[in-house]
Amino acid sequence: xxSAAGGVARSLVAAAVGAxxxxxxxxxxxxxxxxxxxxxxxxRGALVGAVTGGLVSVDLADSLLGIWTCDVSAxxxxxKRTRLLLRTFAAGRLLRGCAFPTTSGLGEHDDLYEPSxxxxxxxxxxxxxxxxxxxxxxxxxxxxxxxxxxxLHEFQTGESARRLPACGHVFHLACINSWLLWKPQCPMCRxxxx
Numbered sequence: 001x002x003s004a005a006g007g008v009a010r011s012l013v014a015a016a017v018g019a020x021x022x023x024x025x026x027x028x029x030x031x032x033x034x035x036x037x038x039x040x041x042x043x044r045g046a047l048v049g050a051v052t053g054g055l056v057s058v059d060l061a062d063s064l065l066g067i068w069t070c071d072v073s074a075x076x077x078x079x080k081r082t083r084l085l086l087r088t089f090a091a092g093r094l095l096r097g098c099a100f101p102t103t104s105g106l107g108e109h110d111d112l113y114e115p116s117x118x119x120x121x122x123x124x125x126x127x128x129x130x131x132x133x134x135x136x137x138x139x140x141x142x143x144x145x146x147x148x149x150x151x152l153h154e155f156q157t158g159e160s161a162r163r164l165p166a167c168g169h170v171f172h173l174a175c176i177n178s179w180l181l182w183k184p185q186c187p188m189c190r191x192x193x194x
Contacts, residue, residue: 025053
């Protein structure tokens with residue numbers, strides 16, 4: 001009963017933050033549409049801003065609530081995960097203008113937001129060090145998972161897959177490698193991978 005109440009409270013907080021993000025996104029989109037000086041710029045900007053603002057704020061709120069309501073982590077781990085999450089969102093393409101590419105103006109300064117080649121090389125080395133396997137009928141049956149949660153395609157015998165050691169979730173090798181280069185947690189349960 002207590003976990004159900006916690007789930008309801010978490011949903012209410014995410015909904016409230018999502019509503020606020022939608023309103024703020026619509027306002028920013030309206031201003032962006034006004035700056036474009038197109039005939040449908042105001043409406044289009046407001047709609048794109050509302051959707052983007054709502055999605056980003058709900059995702060951020062859900063991630064933060066997941067970090068801070070977790071019973072497993074110590075306080076310093078929660079702080080580190082929060083800082084990493086906020087840094088990921090701040091450097092993310094959604095917040096730097098992909099929703100409004102014509103007014104972004106930040107295209108010339110991608111080096112400010114993208115990780116350096118040495119950082120990407122280090123991330124790639126960590127991802128490549130995780131165990132990978134070739135799917136057989138036995139491994140697919142043992143994992144009791146028929147589709148990759150990232151691409152939603154069914155696993156086929158002979159494909160390369162990666163099972164994350166911390167949580168046991170299974171993904172196509174290419175799918176999870178691409179994901180882990182940008183986000184160091186499992187896309188299913190948000191458990192830290194590295």
